[in-house]
Amino acid sequence: MRYLKTIVILGPTASGKTRLAVQLARRLKGEIISVDSRQVYRDMDIGTGKDLDEYRIDNQSIPYHLINIVDAGSDYNLFQYQQDFNRVLPEILARGHVPILCGGTGLYLEAVLKGHRYTAIPVNQTLRTELETKSDDDLLERFRNVPSEYSNLADTSTRKRLIRAIEIATYLTENPLTDLLAPVSQPDAVVFGIDLPVDVRRQRITDRLLQRLQNGLIDEVQRLLESGIPAEKLIFYGLEYKFITQFLHGELDYATMTARLETAIHQFAKRQMTFFRKLERDGLCIHWLGGLQPTAYLVDRILSEAQAIS
Numbered sequence: 001m002r003y004l005k006t007i008v009i010l011g012p013t014a015s016g017k018t019r020l021a022v023q024l025a026r027r028l029k030g031e032i033i034s035v036d037s038r039q040v041y042r043d044m045d046i047g048t049g050k051d052l053d054e055y056r057i058d059n060q061s062i063p064y065h066l067i068n069i070v071d072a073g074s075d076y077n078l079f080q081y082q083q084d085f086n087r088v089l090p091e092i093l094a095r096g097h098v099p100i101l102c103g104g105t106g107l108y109l110e111a112v113l114k115g116h117r118y119t120a121i122p123v124n125q126t127l128r129t130e131l132e133t134k135s136d137d138d139l140l141e142r143f144r145n146v147p148s149e150y151s152n153l154a155d156t157s158t159r160k161r162l163i164r165a166i167e168i169a170t171y172l173t174e175n176p177l178t179d180l181l182a183p184v185s186q187p188d189a190v191v192f193g194i195d196l197p198v199d200v201r202r203q204r205i206t207d208r209l210l211q212r213l214q215n216g217l218i219d220e221v222q223r224l225l226e227s228g229i230p231a232e233k234l235i236f237y238g239l240e241y242k243f244i245t246q247f248l249h250g251e252l253d254y255a256t257m258t259a260r261l262e263t264a265i266h267q268f269a270k271r272q273m274t275f276f277r278k279l280e281r282d283g284l285c286i287h288w289l290g291g292l293q294p295t296a297y298l299v300d301r302i303l304s305e306a307q308a309i310s
Contacts, residue, residue: 006089006187007306008101010035010109010276011194012269014204015291018054020194021102022062023299028098031063033088035103035112038237040081041072043224046217047240049208065092073229078111085112089187099187106275107155113284115186121171131163142166146173160236190306191284193276196291205265213258218244239264 007030009021021032032055034040038048045052055062065088070076092099103109131139139162143154146169154165196204221244224234231249234241240261247257280286287305289298 005306006099006101006189007302008109008113008187008189008191009194010101010191010286011104011291012196012201012272012276013049013104013265014201014208014269015104015194015196016295017102017104017194018049018051020295020298021100022054022057023295024302025062025098025100026057026060027299027303028100029096030098030100031065031092031095032100032102033085033092034064034066035101035105035108036067037076037078037081037105037108039067039103040069040076041074041237042068042070043072043227044220044237044241046212046215046220047237047244049212063097072224072227073233078107081108082111101187101189104272106272106279110279110284113186113189113191113279121168124167124171127167127170128163131166136162139163139166143169146170157238158236158242160232161238190309191286192302192305193286193288194291195288200292201269202266205269206262209258209262209265212240218248221245222248239268 007024007028009017009024011017024030025032036048038044039050041048050067052064052067055064066081066084069084089099101109101112131142134142136159139159140156143156143162143166146166154161154169156162156165217240221234221241224241225231225245225248231245234245236242243252243257243261243264246252247254252260276286289301293301
């Protein structure tokens with residue numbers, strides 16, 4: 001079974017996905033499903049770029065889903081996201097509304113668009129205890145030496161993520177990925193991607209980071225720490241939460257923190273685009289939009305192309 005037509009807006013960070021999705025939802029009587037691995041967490045607002053004010057336009061609130069659904073500090077993974085997605089999507093369709101997926105978390109997008117069901121891979125505490133004694137270089141070498149179909153998908157950006165990646169890859173040597181992925185109902189989707197010139201993307205990232213720092217990003221991370229969330233958990237969330245936590249713990253000075261964070265976000269955006277191109281090579285048709293075009297023009301183009309494809 002395939003669902004009725006769904007529209008997907010993907011793109012790298014700072015490309016204007018939310019603004020476009022909201023304008024499109026207003027025109028289509030749509031509801032937005034966030035496809036962002038960090039926006040699921042409550043109280044992580046500035047660093048994840050939720051921009052919830054954008055979901056209200058001309059005194060009209062645009063419905064959104066899979067934002068603020070679990071407490072910060074909780075464990076939440078792709079398996080849980082897919083369960084939540086598979087609950088929300090048919091509910092939107094049953095209301096006669098158009099689902100609009102909006103986000104840049106490549107693995108989550110791939111999972112729901114390709115209709116795979118991921119199992120929850122169990123924790124191997126014995127292996128974790130062993131890995132905790134290893135250096136980061138040893139862990140990376142260990143990961144590279146564990147043959148797995150998962151290797152090209154794994155996020156190894158922090159020590160904790162790297163250990164989890166080894167744990168998953170090790171599990172998959174005895175439990176093949178194909179045995180864990182069963183086809184499920186998937187959205188009949190038309191996918192649009194926002195593309196920006198690299199220099200424009202980089203400037204937007206730089207400007208947005210400065211604005212977020214001025215708007216209380218450091219205070220947000222401080223409040224999360226004061227609420228009892230362990231520093232290692234915030235570091236696991238990466239980017240803003242990683243580097244600002246290190247700054248607040250005196251491991252980095254302000255200038256070093258901002259410089260490293262800005263570089264990391266640029267690298268993240270580049271990885272996002274690389275992953276989207278991989279999705280294309282794997283057969284996903286992405287209709288690319290020029291991100292410098294006015295939002296109203298892009299909405300009209302999406303409506304025109306989506307109608308032609310339907």
